[in-house]
Amino acid sequence: MASNYFLERSASISPVIPSVGASSRSSNALSNRITSVLSASYSDLEIRNALETLDARGIRNTPETRRQLRLDVEKEVIQCNGEIVKDFGQVAEQLKRIGTAIASLNKCCADMRIHITAANRETGPVLEEVTTLMNQKRNVETKQRVLDAFNSHFIISDSESTVLTSTAEPVNEEFFQTLTRVKKIHHDCQVLLGTEDQRLGLEILEQSSKQLNAAFQKLYRWIQREFKTLDLENPQINASIRRSLRVLAERPTHFQSCLDFFAEAREQTLSDSFYTALTGSASDKQNISSMKPIEFHAHDPLRYVGDMLAWAHSATVSEREALEVLFISEGDEIARGIQAGLESEPWSRPEGDEQVFDGRKALNQLVSRDLNGVARLLRQRTEQVIQSHEDATLAYKIANLIGFYKNTFAKLLGGESEVLDVFTGLEESAMKQFRANMRDHVAAVQGELAVAPADLAPPEFFEEALEMLKALAKSYDTSIAAIDDRENGFQTVLAEALEPFLSGCENIYKTLQEPNNDIFAINCWLAAKMVLSQYSFGRDRVGEIEARIAERAVKLVEYQHRYFTYTSGLDSLLNTLGELSDSPEDISSITSLEPFKPENLIATSQQLDDFLPSALMDAAENIKKLKSTKMVQDITDAAASMFCEDFEFVESKILAADALHDSEETLEEDSARRLRDIFPRTSGEIRVLLS
Incomplete structure (x- = not known):
C-alpha cells in the first residue's frame, strides 16, 4: 500500500504537460488522490x-527515492522467493534419501516376520x-499351603487338647493361650459354614464346642477350689484368679454360680x-482377734452401736476394695465377656432384661x-440396745447415727443395696422408740404443769425439755442424715420434744393474770429461741417464735401504756377528749x-408531777421478771413514747380551747383562768423526763 502510494504520488507530480481533456481528467484524479490522502487515518496499523x-x-x-522505491521492494521480494525455492530443493533431496532408508527397513522387517512365524510354528506345542x-x-502348591494353613488354624494338637480339658493339668498361661485359640477356631467356623460343602465346618464346629465346654467346666471347678482358700486380705491377689474370672464371664451361668458360691463363703467368713x-470367741481359735471385744469395752450403748457400725463400715470398705481389685481392676473385660456370653447364650438372659451388664452395680450387689x-x-444387737433403754435422747442419737451410716453405705453400695433396708428398719425402730419414750416422759411430767415459778421463769420441766x-x-447437727432437707427433717x-412442753406452758399461761x-x-x-437459734435447721422455727414473742411484747406495751396513763392521771382527760371532735363547739x-374544771385539772397536774420523776423506774418494775433486760427497756420506751403522744393530744386540745376563748373575748378579765395556766406541763x- 505504501509503495503504491509513493508511486502514484511521484506520477502525480511528474512534469508532464497534459492536454485540455487530459488536464481535466488529471485534475479529477489529483483531487481524488488528495481526498484519499486526507481521508486516511494515521492511526491505522497498516x-x-x-x-x-x-x-x-x-x-x-527525495524524488529519486520515490521513483526507485517500488522497484527496490519488488527486487527484494524476488530475491527472497529465490532463496526459499533453493531451500525447498535441499529439503526434497533429504526426503528422497529418507524414503530409500524406509523401504530398506520395511524389507528387513518382512524377512524377520517370516522367520518368527516359522519359529512359532515349531515351538508352540x-x-x-x-x-x-x-x-x-x-495349583498343587496353593492347595498345599491352604491345607497347611487350615491345619495350623483349625486343628489343635493332642498336647494342647490335654492342656485345655484335663483336670490334671494346671490352669496357667498355656491353658489360656490354648483356650483363646480354640475360641477363635470356633468363631472362624462360620466361614466354613458359608461354603457349599458344610460338612467340614460342622465337624470342626462340633469338635471346638466340645473342647470349649470341657475347658470352661475345668476353669469353673478350678475357680471354686481357689475361692475356698482365697485370702482377700492379701493385697497381692493371684492374677490368675482375676484372669480366670474375666474368661469365665463368657459363660454367664458358670460365672453367676461362682459368684453365688463366693458370696456364700464370704458371708459366712x-x-x-x-x-x-x-464377743472375742470364734470356732477357729487361730482367727481370734488380738483386739478387745466390742461388747467388753463399749459400755455406753451409743458407743456400742457406733463401734458395731464402724466395724461393718470398715469391713465393707475392705471387702469392696478387694473385690474391686478382683473383678473390675482392669477395665470392663468382665462386662464385655458377660455381654458376649449373653449373646451366645440368649437363654441365660433373664426374661425382659435387655440392659448391658453394669460391673459397678454387680460389684455393689455382691458386696x-x-x-x-x-x-x-447388727440388726439383732442394735434392736436389743434400742428396746432395752428408755432414754429418748439415746434413741434419737442412735437413729441419727444409723442415718449417718445409712448415707455412707448408700455411697459405697448404691441406693438399691439390700443392706440399706436393714439400716432403714433400724432407723425407723429407733425413731419409734424415741417417740414412745418422749410421750412417756410427757405423761410423767403432767403433774408439774399446774403452777408457774414465782419469778415467772420457765418451769423446771420446760428447762429439762430444752x-x-x-x-x-446437737446430735442432728452432727449427722449427715438430714443434709438434703434439714429444716423438715x-x-x-x-x-415430740418441744410442742408438748410448749402446750404445758400455754396451760400455765392461761392461769396467770396480766x-x-x-x-x-x-x-x-426466749428460752426455746436460745436453744434453736444456734442451729441453721431451726431458722424457720426461730422465726415463728420471734413472731409470737412480738405479739406478747405488744400486749406488754399496751399494759405499760395503760399504767402510764392511769398512774399519771391522764386517762380521765383522754377519755373525755376522745369523745369530742375538732369542731369549735x-x-x-x-x-x-x-x-377540766380548775380544781380537778389542778389535781391531775399535781398527780402528773408526782408521777414523772420515777415513771420509767416504776414502769420497768412492772415487767422486771422478763429475762431479757433489753426487752424490758424496749417495751417501757415504747409505752413511754405512746404516753408522750397522748400528752401531746391533750396539750393540743387545751391550747385550742384557750385560743378559741381568747379570740371570742367574751370572758371578763377575772371571770376564768386559762387552762394552760392550770396545766402548765409541756410535751x-x-x-425529756421520760427519755
Whole structure:
C-alpha cells in the first residue's frame, strides 16, 4: 500500500504537460488522490507499520527515492522467493534419501516376520505343554499351603487338647493361650459354614464346642477350689484368679454360680469375723482377734452401736476394695465377656432384661450379699440396745447415727443395696422408740404443769425439755442424715420434744393474770429461741417464735401504756377528749367538762408531777421478771413514747380551747383562768423526763 502510494504520488507530480481533456481528467484524479490522502487515518496499523519500515531502512523522501522505491521492494521480494525455492530443493533431496532408508527397513522387517512365524510354528506345542505343567504346579502348591494353613488354624494338637480339658493339668498361661485359640477356631467356623460343602465346618464346629465346654467346666471347678482358700486380705491377689474370672464371664451361668458360691463363703467368713469382734470367741481359735471385744469395752450403748457400725463400715470398705481389685481392676473385660456370653447364650438372659451388664452395680450387689450375715447380727444387737433403754435422747442419737451410716453405705453400695433396708428398719425402730419414750416422759411430767415459778421463769420441766432438745439438736447437727432437707427433717423432733412442753406452758399461761401471763410466755419462748437459734435447721422455727414473742411484747406495751396513763392521771382527760371532735363547739365546751374544771385539772397536774420523776423506774418494775433486760427497756420506751403522744393530744386540745376563748373575748378579765395556766406541763418536758 505504501509503495503504491509513493508511486502514484511521484506520477502525480511528474512534469508532464497534459492536454485540455487530459488536464481535466488529471485534475479529477489529483483531487481524488488528495481526498484519499486526507481521508486516511494515521492511526491505522497498516500505515503505521509501513512508515516504521521506511524509517528503519533510513530512506529519505527525495524524488529519486520515490521513483526507485517500488522497484527496490519488488527486487527484494524476488530475491527472497529465490532463496526459499533453493531451500525447498535441499529439503526434497533429504526426503528422497529418507524414503530409500524406509523401504530398506520395511524389507528387513518382512524377512524377520517370516522367520518368527516359522519359529512359532515349531515351538508352540512345547510352550503349551510347559504352561500346563506350570499351572498344575502352582495349583498343587496353593492347595498345599491352604491345607497347611487350615491345619495350623483349625486343628489343635493332642498336647494342647490335654492342656485345655484335663483336670490334671494346671490352669496357667498355656491353658489360656490354648483356650483363646480354640475360641477363635470356633468363631472362624462360620466361614466354613458359608461354603457349599458344610460338612467340614460342622465337624470342626462340633469338635471346638466340645473342647470349649470341657475347658470352661475345668476353669469353673478350678475357680471354686481357689475361692475356698482365697485370702482377700492379701493385697497381692493371684492374677490368675482375676484372669480366670474375666474368661469365665463368657459363660454367664458358670460365672453367676461362682459368684453365688463366693458370696456364700464370704458371708459366712464376715459373719464369723463380726461375731469374733463382738464377743472375742470364734470356732477357729487361730482367727481370734488380738483386739478387745466390742461388747467388753463399749459400755455406753451409743458407743456400742457406733463401734458395731464402724466395724461393718470398715469391713465393707475392705471387702469392696478387694473385690474391686478382683473383678473390675482392669477395665470392663468382665462386662464385655458377660455381654458376649449373653449373646451366645440368649437363654441365660433373664426374661425382659435387655440392659448391658453394669460391673459397678454387680460389684455393689455382691458386696451387699457378702454383708447379709453381718447385717442380721447388727440388726439383732442394735434392736436389743434400742428396746432395752428408755432414754429418748439415746434413741434419737442412735437413729441419727444409723442415718449417718445409712448415707455412707448408700455411697459405697448404691441406693438399691439390700443392706440399706436393714439400716432403714433400724432407723425407723429407733425413731419409734424415741417417740414412745418422749410421750412417756410427757405423761410423767403432767403433774408439774399446774403452777408457774414465782419469778415467772420457765418451769423446771420446760428447762429439762430444752436441755434434752439441745442434745437432740446437737446430735442432728452432727449427722449427715438430714443434709438434703434439714429444716423438715427436724420437725419430727420438735413435734415430740418441744410442742408438748410448749402446750404445758400455754396451760400455765392461761392461769396467770396480766402482765404475768405475757411475761411468763415470753420467758418460755426466749428460752426455746436460745436453744434453736444456734442451729441453721431451726431458722424457720426461730422465726415463728420471734413472731409470737412480738405479739406478747405488744400486749406488754399496751399494759405499760395503760399504767402510764392511769398512774399519771391522764386517762380521765383522754377519755373525755376522745369523745369530742375538732369542731369549735366541742372545743369551746372543754372548759365546762368535769375533768377540766380548775380544781380537778389542778389535781391531775399535781398527780402528773408526782408521777414523772420515777415513771420509767416504776414502769420497768412492772415487767422486771422478763429475762431479757433489753426487752424490758424496749417495751417501757415504747409505752413511754405512746404516753408522750397522748400528752401531746391533750396539750393540743387545751391550747385550742384557750385560743378559741381568747379570740371570742367574751370572758371578763377575772371571770376564768386559762387552762394552760392550770396545766402548765409541756410535751417537750414530758419527753425529756421520760427519755
